[in-house]
Amino acid sequence: MDTKTFDAVVIGAGPGGYVAAIRLAQLGKKTALVEKESLGGVCLNWGCIPSKALIAVANLVDEMRGAADRGIIADQPRIDVEKLRAFKNEVVKKLVGGVGTLEKGNGVEVLRGAGRFVAPNAIEVKGEKGEWRVEAPAFIVATGARTIQIPGFEFDGKDVWSAREAVDLPEIPKHLVVIGGGIIGLELGSTYARLGSKVTVVEALPQLLTGIDPEAVRVVQKNLRQREVAVHVSAKAKGLDRGKDGLAVRIEVDGKEQAIPCDKVLVAVGMRPDASGLGLDAVGVKIGPKGFVEVNERYQTSVPSIYCVGDLSGPPLLAHKASKEGEIAAEAIAGKKSVRDWVAMPAAIFTEPEVASVGLSEEEARKAGYEPVVGKFGFGALGRAIAIDHTDGFVKVVGDKGSGLLLGATIVGPEASDLIAEAALALEMGAYLEDVALTVHAHPTLPEALMEACKAALGEAIHALNRPERPRKADARAAAQA
Missing domain, CATH: 3.50.50.60 (FAD/NAD(P)-binding domain)
Structure with missing residues (x-):
């Protein structure tokens, strides 16, 4: 068995692992990326990306079916399953190929096979093209999660x-x-x-x-x-x-x-964390009762040479969370003072209509000791939403009544997955309801709904009726700064 030596090794090439490997290489570390299946993990191959390709087509079919109400007369759309499948596969192929190009371009060596720890600073990788002992002073485990099966409904790929x-x-x-x-x-x-x-x-x-x-x-x-x-x-x-x-x-x-x-x-x-075959317990890595690996704010496990990111390190099980954690772990290994320091993690659900959220809900804010104030604005009163004929849903923001600080947002409606980014940025910057309310938004656009919701929370809504007992923005900010 040949021995390969690196500065750092990443096991698992999903959104957490492949990002971690790229960041390690950018920081000057000789890096290997170990993957037993396709680059990109669940997200790129049979999760986030292919499902969103199918959802986009389903949305298009929906638009065509409802087009007659807006003066567009078309035959009932017919679906060619083979062509649709080919489109989805091409989307996946392009992105997976892009990951491979990025790894190669950054000097990351990809080892195809399954890795198992034999020591805190060594793994054995077994693949179709060979077996290697791989040694390094630092490892990042990013093997994600696997689908839960239930008795009587075992997956057979047919029924x-x-x-x-x-x-x-x-x-x-x-x-x-x-x-x-x-x-x-x-x-x-x-x-x-x-x-x-x-x-x-x-x-x-x-x-x-x-x-x-x-x-x-x-x-x-x-x-x-x-x-x-x-x-x-x-x-x-x-x-x-x-x-x-x-x-x-x-x-x-x-x-x-x-x-x-x-x-x-x-x-x-649902999904459960997947540490199968890694041998983590054999080298002393602590795993919690629900199967998640215990990590600190730098994503270091109980074994100092081993880090863990993504679904395996704990909920929420989100691809973008895994990527951020991969960057933090890579930077920690490279000696940077990177830690888990985000204010809130956004989440998006691609139903019809979409749902997205970030930060605290009203109930969570109350439990955290705030006196929450809520502002809400419906898409049914928004010019752009009416113009595109997607008026179901609303934007809801939660702020602190005493200070006016923005605490969270929930959006259900058109393009919610995109709209939540502004709320996430506002939370990271420590914005107040007033800050978003005073920011001029282009008209007519969907993001105006977030501005209107913040105005509603302040009792200053223009395109909705105001409710009493809202925080006075000037007094609230002065109190917060005192």
Whole structure:
């Protein structure tokens, strides 16, 4: 077995790992990147990117179906599944190839194979083209998470799909049952509904999108009803029957069982951290009871030479969080004083309409000791939203009544995933409600809704009725600076 020596080694080439490897190389470290599958990890290959390619097409189909209301007469759109799959694959291929080019351009050596720790400063990599002992004074583990399976619904790639099969688009089933009403289940379920499938969602908890502002969830549920998507909450998936007439999912609701006939089943009940085969426990890395590796603010584990970033280091399981953590760990290894110091981590859900949030909700703000004040502005009153015929949803901001400090925002509506960036920047800069309210926004645009919501929180809304007892901006800022 040949021995290779580096300054730093990254295991896992997803959004956390490939970014960490690039940053290490930029900082002058001789770096290796170990990956047993494709560069880009789950996100680029069968998660974020391919699902958003399919969602974009589903949105286009939606626009075409509703175009007659705006004077555009077109035939009912038909979907060529093979061409759609080829488009999605080309999107993935381009981005994965781009990652490879960036690694090579930065001087990172990519080792194809599975890595396992044999010492705190060494791993063994086994791949189709060879085996190596790889030594380094520092390692970053970024192996992400894997899909959770549930008894009776084991993935077979034929009748029972994981997200991996769903984004591969083997077909558009006549009736798809989605087990799991979280982010993945609703993103993919609503996509297939817009592509032509009859969709039924089965969720074990009392609410879809658990943890999301219930008012925002209601907007998404309204859209699902309009698309005739059947939703069962507080429902348990009991089993899958395979008969001569096809499949049937047995569920239990309020103590009563019922069967839902279908063609395919998508199981999307979440992800769990994936440290399988790494040998972390053998070298003394501490792993918590839920399977997440314990790290400090520099993403260093209990073994000083080993760092961990991304889904494996703890929630929220977000690609952009993993990338940021990869940069921090790389900079820490290079001797920089980088730590986990962000104010808030934005999140986006690509349902129809989209949902995005950053910072504290009203309830979280109250628990944190603030006296929250809320400002809200509906897209139904926004010129640009009306002009593009996407008026469902709203922007809601949360501030501190005493100081006027902006604490958080929730957006449900058109382009929410893009609009949340302004709120995230405002939070990172320590902005006040007044700061956003006084910033002139181009008209007519969707971001005006954030400005209007902040004005509403201050009691100064122009295009909405004001509610009493809002913080006086001048007095609030003076009090905060005192």
